[in-house]
Amino acid sequence: MSHDVNGPGPQGERPATPGAPGAGPMGAGSGGPMGPGPGEPAGDGGPAAGQEPAASAEDLLAQVEEAAHPSGPTLEERTRIRKEHGLDKCPRCGSSDIAYDIPQRALVCSYCRYAFNEPNAHEAFGFTSPIQDLRGVTIGAGSEDIVEDQDVVTLKCQGCGADVVIKLEEQLQSRCHWCRQTLSINTQVPNGAVPDAVLPFLLSREQAVEKVKEFVGARRTFADRRFLRDFTPENVLGVYMPYLMVDANIHAELAGTGEDTVRTYTERVKVGDREETRTYYDVDVYQVARKFDLLVDDLATQSSTRYHRDRNESATNYVLRAIQPFDVEDALVYNSNYLTGHTSERRDLDIGDIDEEVVEKFLAIARARAQPTLGKYDRGVKWEAEGVSVRGARWVAVLLPVWLYSQYDGRLSHYVAVNGRTGQTMGSIPISQPRAIGASCLVATIVTVLAVGGGILSMFA
Amino acid sequence: MITDLMILADPMLLAGGSDGDYPFGVLAAGPIAGILVYLGIYSRYRNKDKRYRFESESKVEVGNMMTRDAKIKHRRRVSGSRMGGANESRHLERVRRMQISG
Ligand SMILES: [Zn+2]
Ligand SMILES: [Zn+2]
Numbered sequence: 001m002s003h004d005v006n007g008p009g010p011q012g013e014r015p016a017t018p019g020a021p022g023a024g025p026m027g028a029g030s031g032g033p034m035g036p037g038p039g040e041p042a043g044d045g046g047p048a049a050g051q052e053p054a055a056s057a058e059d060l061l062a063q064v065e066e067a068a069h070p071s072g073p074t075l076e077e078r079t080r081i082r083k084e085h086g087l088d089k090c091p092r093c094g095s096s097d098i099a100y101d102i103p104q105r106a107l108v109c110s111y112c113r114y115a116f117n118e119p120n121a122h123e124a125f126g127f128t129s130p131i132q133d134l135r136g137v138t139i140g141a142g143s144e145d146i147v148e149d150q151d152v153v154t155l156k157c158q159g160c161g162a163d164v165v166i167k168l169e170e171q172l173q174s175r176c177h178w179c180r181q182t183l184s185i186n187t188q189v190p191n192g193a194v195p196d197a198v199l200p201f202l203l204s205r206e207q208a209v210e211k212v213k214e215f216v217g218a219r220r221t222f223a224d225r226r227f228l229r230d231f232t233p234e235n236v237l238g239v240y241m242p243y244l245m246v247d248a249n250i251h252a253e254l255a256g257t258g259e260d261t262v263r264t265y266t267e268r269v270k271v272g273d274r275e276e277t278r279t280y281y282d283v284d285v286y287q288v289a290r291k292f293d294l295l296v297d298d299l300a301t302q303s304s305t306r307y308h309r310d311r312n313e314s315a316t317n318y319v320l321r322a323i324q325p326f327d328v329e330d331a332l333v334y335n336s337n338y339l340t341g342h343t344s345e346r347r348d349l350d351i352g353d354i355d356e357e358v359v360e361k362f363l364a365i366a367r368a369r370a371q372p373t374l375g376k377y378d379r380g381v382k383w384e385a386e387g388v389s390v391r392g393a394r395w396v397a398v399l400l401p402v403w404l405y406s407q408y409d410g411r412l413s414h415y416v417a418v419n420g421r422t423g424q425t426m427g428s429i430p431i432s433q434p435r436a437i438g439a440s441c442l443v444a445t446i447v448t449v450l451a452v453g454g455g456i457l458s459m460f461a
Numbered sequence: 462m463i464t465d466l467m468i469l470a471d472p473m474l475l476a477g478g479s480d481g482d483y484p485f486g487v488l489a490a491g492p493i494a495g496i497l498v499y500l501g502i503y504s505r506y507r508n509k510d511k512r513y514r515f516e517s518e519s520k521v522e523v524g525n526m527m528t529r530d531a532k533i534k535h536r537r538r539v540s541g542s543r544m545g546g547a548n549e550s551r552h553l554e555r556v557r558r559m560q561i562s563g
Binding site: 030131132187193219222223251252253255256257258259261262268278279281282283284285286287288289290291292293294295296297298299318319321322323324325354361363364365367368369370371374376377379380381382383384385386387389426427428429431436437439440441443445446447448449451452454455 | 486487488490491492494495496497498499502503505506507508509510511512513515516517518519520521522523524525526527528529530531532533534535536537538539540541542543544545546547548549550552553555556557558560561562
């Protein structure tokens with residue numbers, strides 16, 4: 001199964017980089033010269049080790065155009081070419097001083113004011129072709145191996161240990177999006193993989209501040225008093241969260257038993273010296289099987305250890321899970337200028353690392369989609385075996401926009417996250433125990449008084 | 462504030478509306494209402510149970526549905542209106558994995 005999803009290539013570890021010998025004391029595959037500490041997952045390996053010298057973008061483009069691909073360049077080639085093409089400069093004046101402007105919904109050159117956007121990632125990568133035609137596994141360059149991005153730097157937060165990606169020129173004033181600690185330039189770690197695509201923010205900072213205020217405002221009564229006193233919604237930070245997104249052509253099979261009631265009747269039975277009415281059922285038992293195809297479009301899975309489901313059950317997990325979905329079909333081809341003014345979480349999980357999680361998602365989808373076919377089983381169906389095989393899949397690494405508000409209460413961090421596209425908001429607010437318990441006891445008392453009072457009244461009725 | 466009070470109203474109706482004929486019901490109604498209020502506050506403030514229902518809300522197309530429903534036995538005088546172990550709506554619980562091809 002895992003092989004189906006991963007396709008060619010080793011799982012969980014990166015192929016040794018060609019030309020890596022002498023890359024550093026730790027050698028290739030163990031993190032490179034500036035590699036992360038021993039506690040880091042294996043998936044982090046070797047990004048800084050010597051990359052094969054990149055051919056010029058023109059050469060690559062020419063190579064691909066020459067190549068006799070009947071269906072044009074592969075997805076990997078398309079994404080790789082864009083990356084190495086130096087598309088981070090202003091197309092009109094060549095300036096590299098470019099930032100994403102939310103009101104204009106475009107990258108704007110601060111020199112000549114030219115506004116432009118990268119093309120739609122789905123179209124650029126050929127993701128508009130029908131999912132049912134997918135065979136084998138295609139992987140965007142950014143989903144596969146680590147290519148150094150020259151425009152960003154990854155800093156390890158001294159406060160909470162998060163790996164935060166920022167634009168190179170912003171490293172002096174950036175803060176960690178989890179704990180708001182100012183990041184130090186001395187804590188640089190190797191960059192994670194360059195993403196294939198980015199979904200830019202639509203919601204402005206002001207709109208996000210309003211959403212956070214609204215969310216907390218609707219939960220003041222039982223909120224911790226210190227939390228409310230320190231609440232500073234203006235501290236919200238724009239963060240790009242790394243996800244791996246998959247389109248998949250799947251075959252699913254489910255097997256189990258189901259029961260259908262054919263007759264219902266009651267009988268009087270003697271229990272000790274009392275008679276009771278019991279209900280009985282005559283049922284037909286069926287062997288139930290379902291086989292079907294599933295075409296899954298844009299299923300996104302988080303690809304950072306920091307909030308991976310198996311590794312950290314902290315508040316961030318469910319808060320971020322609850323603000324989905326994102327309109328990933330509108331994602332644009334990645335350009336580091338979209339990160340200007342924001343931070344990004346470093347992607348350190350591979351397709352191999354989230355493979356089992358994604359297969360379980362496919363199984364859950366299969367089970368949900370089979371349910372409408374089970375109408376006749378009024379007593380339920382007990383699934384006993386399930387399986388999926390992946391006929392074809394295409395993967396893309398995408399950054400999704402989140403406005404994140406964090407506040408530390410001395411023991412736990414509490415977060416309010418706002419979907420940077422839809423404004424959907426979710427968060428965790430610390431509870432004032434005296435208030436919550438007080439209200440619970442008050443209600444308990446009132447209900448007891450009413451119930452006892454009602455009982456006494458009914459005796460006179 | 463108003464929405465906060467709305468969560469209070471719900472469990473009150475639930476527990477307060479329970480049958481007051483029995484002494485146990487009369488005495489238990491209060492504490493049950495109190496616990497429900499606390500759980501309601503916890504859920505609304507901490508939101509640990511909230512998540513995106515990807516299994517039903519993802520963009521998915523279903524095709525070539527093949528069904529087999531073969532009656533294997535008849536059972537008489539079964540008590541309980543649901544079969545034991547029914548899991549057709551518990552999509553996130555995994556069962557034995559089948560290796561399949563195609
Ligand atoms: Zn320009
Ligand atoms: Zn931090």
